[in-house]
Amino acid sequence: MKVVVTGAAGFLGSRVADELLSNGLGNKKVTELILTDIHAPPARQDPRVKVLALNLAEPSAADKLIDEKCGAVFHLAAVVSGQAEADFDFGMKANLDATRSLLEAVRHKSPTAKFVFASSVAVFGGDFPPVIDDLTCVMPQTSYGTAKAMCELLVNDYARRGFADGRSVRLPTVSVRAGVANAAVTSFASGIIREPLNGKESICPVKEDQEIWLTSPVTVVKNIVHAAVVDAKLLGKWRSINLPGLCASVGDMVSALRSVAGDDVASLIRFEYDAFIAKIVASLPIKIDNSHALKLGFSVDPDFSAIIRSYIKYDLKK
Amino acid sequence: MKVVVTGAAGFLGSRVADELLSNGLGNKKVTELILTDIHAPPARQDPRVKVLALNLAEPSAADKLIDEKCGAVFHLAAVVSGQAEADFDFGMKANLDATRSLLEAVRHKSPTAKFVFASSVAVFGGDFPPVIDDLTCVMPQTSYGTAKAMCELLVNDYARRGFADGRSVRLPTVSVRAGVANAAVTSFASGIIREPLNGKESICPVKEDQEIWLTSPVTVVKNIVHAAVVDAKLLGKWRSINLPGLCASVGDMVSALRSVAGDDVASLIRFEYDAFIAKIVASLPIKIDNSHALKLGFSVDPDFSAIIRSYIKYDLKK
Known part of the structure; x- marks a missing residue:
């Protein structure tokens, strides 16, 4: 084909x-x-x-x-x-x-x-x-x-x-994207995991309680x-x-990073509120019923820690 | 302005x-x-x-x-x-x-x-x-x-x-339109009232139990x-x-015509099923909650008989 x-x-x-x-x-x-x-x-x-x-x-x-x-x-x-x-x-x-x-x-x-x-x-x-x-x-x-x-x-x-x-x-918002930040308002959802795992500081423009629908x-x-x-x-x-996804707050994502990679890595995230980005992110849906998509044979990630481990396995330092 | x-x-x-x-x-x-x-x-x-x-x-x-x-x-x-x-x-x-x-x-x-x-x-x-x-x-x-x-x-x-x-x-579907039939699939919703009131036969391409959302x-x-x-x-x-509307079946519409204008007029409607039209009409919504529109100050017709009387008063033989 x-x-x-x-x-x-x-x-x-x-x-x-x-x-x-x-x-x-x-x-x-x-x-x-x-x-x-x-x-x-x-x-x-x-x-x-x-x-x-x-x-x-x-x-x-x-x-x-x-x-x-x-x-x-x-x-x-x-x-x-x-x-x-x-x-x-x-x-x-x-x-x-x-x-x-x-x-x-x-x-x-x-x-x-x-x-x-x-x-x-x-x-x-x-x-x-x-x-x-x-x-x-x-x-x-x-x-x-x-x-x-x-x-x-x-x-x-x-x-x-x-x-x-x-x-x-x-x-859903894709995290963890490899590579560099882009102009998507949800770019930070990858950046706050990717940059710290690469030893770099990362800025989070939304608050810790902001939930995101992720894959x-x-x-x-x-x-x-x-x-x-x-x-x-x-x-x-x-x-x-x-498409199936999972709901995690930024706080959940940071905790998952801490549990997978340790305090030093997680401490590289700095919160610096950006009203323009935060407003658009807050308008996005945070929970979607996956049942129809799963019935159609689509897949879903187990949890955000698994997503981080998958990034470390396949993408880190490539 | x-x-x-x-x-x-x-x-x-x-x-x-x-x-x-x-x-x-x-x-x-x-x-x-x-x-x-x-x-x-x-x-x-x-x-x-x-x-x-x-x-x-x-x-x-x-x-x-x-x-x-x-x-x-x-x-x-x-x-x-x-x-x-x-x-x-x-x-x-x-x-x-x-x-x-x-x-x-x-x-x-x-x-x-x-x-x-x-x-x-x-x-x-x-x-x-x-x-x-x-x-x-x-x-x-x-x-x-x-x-x-x-x-x-x-x-x-x-x-x-x-x-x-x-x-x-x-x-909603507008009935009774004055004038002549057009290429809208819902054109009959006016035709079955207008033509008989003007002494002409009218063909109804859908079944009597088909409901329509009307204004x-x-x-x-x-x-x-x-x-x-x-x-x-x-x-x-x-x-x-x-926009606000009311739900009536074709049967309701015919009955209203009969009660307003008599048996002779209503008997000018002939049912001749058209699968192309009927399929599209059946895909249209038949009941919508009017409460939001009414709160915003929009109006609604009282019932389909009133709609027929309004046509007779303002449009018939103009």
Whole structure:
């Protein structure tokens, strides 16, 4: 099967590529893998891989990417929340228009292709119940969440009409991301664990009692790939899935770091309140009912200590 | 105040114009009223009125329509449900892109203007609870409902960012519309009352037990105008409002017609099942909790017999 991954130079995109190359897609082997991003992703030794630099906000880009042989698209490219909030036009172009162009290309060239769209829990916001489920209304309080919610509607309608076999997965905040901080307002949720484990100080812009809905990279990558495998019949009339996650407060995260790595490491976290970030983070959901996603075969992390240990095992000092 | 009405040649648009000219907007007088549609709306004697033919799907149209003096926009222009389902591209252009262009023009020229967007209960669909409320998730099962739901998200984000003082009103099915049938899948909900009262046979494409969520033209026009007057603070974090309506089955509607106008009139309805129409109508919501909208000062019709009498009084043989 020929597969396309956008945002493939990014943290999650490159790992989705690894997973596809190692384990295929369900019972299908990946025979051709196109990895694209605004700058070409690093070349790989694997002869199945082609890398491609493309600005998906250009109207012609999607046409260059999708062809008749395309069996699955993992659309992970996005402008992150902080940047989309700071630059509305840029965010809408990258997060809404680019997704629409990709869906159009799939519709006209390979309408049976699986189209996995990386959405976000940021579609929720404002007034929501203590525990969110599949029937909780979206009410985004960021332009990032707004564009994601708009794309979910498109993905669902394209699926309903047979234009693309779309599936939107709402990603929890991913922690611990390897690498460096980014412009996501939730970047600190990785930074407060990653930097101290690397002997560096890290600033936490929210208060200790702020709760966050979290997933590890390993689990979310497995879940993103699984989204292309789920039987369409099980998805019913709505193609958006809340990926499983777990709820932890910043205080819980710090305690977990202390128990796994010791006091000296945990003491490298410094609290410096940032009202802009704190307000957006406070608008995000903190508890979602995992039962539907687990029934569909998605996975969940056991607890945040396990997430830290997984980072230490796979990513620390790589 | 300068006010713009799109879709102003249409049934609701022309009545919203009447209402604005007669009663103003809250405690403000309308001093200039721009009425636009794809064909120029009929000229009026009133010196405050300018009529304008504009294709809002053209990128430059919104800029011609909105200027710095604009105090309110009533955006009623749309491609109706049946047509948007038959021609996806045309529907998205008219229902999504045109709204986005208008919002952009307001953002750059008159960001404090009220922007009243005519949405629809067709944003609901698929799995919904027996009674819908403000926190029920949207899950449209038509491309019309999809575009409307996408626009609601934009309207909300433009309002949140201070780009436009947006308010989306979800219209129940309007009955009894005067005039002739249109391509809306719910067109019959007017036809089965209007045609018999005018001595003509009318075909009902759904079964007698199909329930519908209804409003009269008089009430919905008052409510659309009221949407621009509601205090923004009362709207909270979500700018979409389910306009009040009442639930009646087709059987109830026929009985009401029989009681108001007699057996001979009611016997002009012929049932001829149409699976395409019936499926879409069955996906629409039939009961919505009116309490929030009533608290915000919107109105509701007492019952369907009153709606028929209102049609007879104001519209029959005009």
